Amino acid sequence: MVLLLDREAICSVFTMRDAIEADKRAFVLHSERRTQVPLRSTLDVGKGKGQCLFMPAYAEGVEQAGVKIVSVFPGNAQKGKPVVPATMILLDGETGEVDALLDGTVLTQMRTAAISGAATELLARSDASTAALFGTGGQAEAQLEALLTVRALKKVFVFDVVRERTEAFVERMAPLAARFGATLCAAASSDEAVEEAQVITAVTTSPTPVFDGNRVAPGTHVNGVGAYRPDMQELDVRLLERADRIFADSLDAVLAEAGDFLIPQAQGRFAPERIAGELGDLLLGRVPGRTSPEEITVMKTVGFAALDVVSAAAIVKKAREAKVGRTLEL
Secondary structure: OEEEEOHHHHHHHOOHHHHHHHHHHHHHHHHOOOEEOOOOEEEEEOOOOEEEEEEEEEEOOOOEEEEEEEEEOHHHHHHOOOOOOEEEEEEEOOOOOEEEEEEHHHHHHHHHHHHHHHHHHHHOOOOOOEEEEEOOOOOHHHHHHHHHHHOOOOEEEEEOOOHHHHHHHHHHHHHHHHHOOOEEEEOOOHHHHHHOOOEEEEOOOOOOOOOOHHHOOOOOEEEEOOOOOOOOOOOOHHHHHHOOEEEEOOHHHHHHHOHHHHHHHHOOOOOHHHEEEEHHHHHOOOOOOOOOOOOOEEEEOOOOHHHHHHHHHHHHHHHHHHOOOEEEOO
């Protein structure tokens, strides 16, 4: 029987803390080379109508494989449909049969935000009380929840290049922040956002840096999340030059895809050797993390498909225990 899990079912059993722990497990398996993550395949559909991306992976530790199918169809906006629909197909590692189908959009939001959550938990100062969030798009809500989950934040500054989007996000997410004892503030500028921040998360698709790296205070931890292509660069090269410890979720992935590293590398201002290791290496104790309260730490992620498989497996296990979702016999 195939288990079908929509957004409501997933959110009823899987918390951000659950997502963070699932990601940590995936990081360890990845750094132990116990995952298989082939290059994603991309199909151009209908002469420019859109693209379909297929992201497969296998995780030895959970003995399951899967493929996330993500489509990008800009014309869907006029049809009242999601522009980036996604579905996760989880396969039984013993039989190869389809085990479950999950809403890939909420899965992606949670596992991606949990990367920042895990990195912040591992690298940010334990007494961090103020954060900054750059970007208010579809990923921002989960990113905010991840920050609030791992640190006792009192204030979070939010900045978007469109002021109206910033204000709307702050108003919409104020109840979530309040549940964690935090206040959201609409920053009037990027400088204001980073001025007091001890944790910074950037989740935009900007081709140019979204804040001044020289304004980042000693002791700050920074998550670079949104720039996932070679032509995108959220993080200022001056931040990388000042950073004491730099980490990646997957070295192979960020060195192949992340403009945050590739652009300054082409300029001769960044070398891959500056990267201390993967988050999995940190969890395994192979490399040290923050070693003093004054260090600036940076984590760059572009994601990898084993995160989807490990997270989906954890969701399915909890869903079956709670008897939520629908079943389908093929």
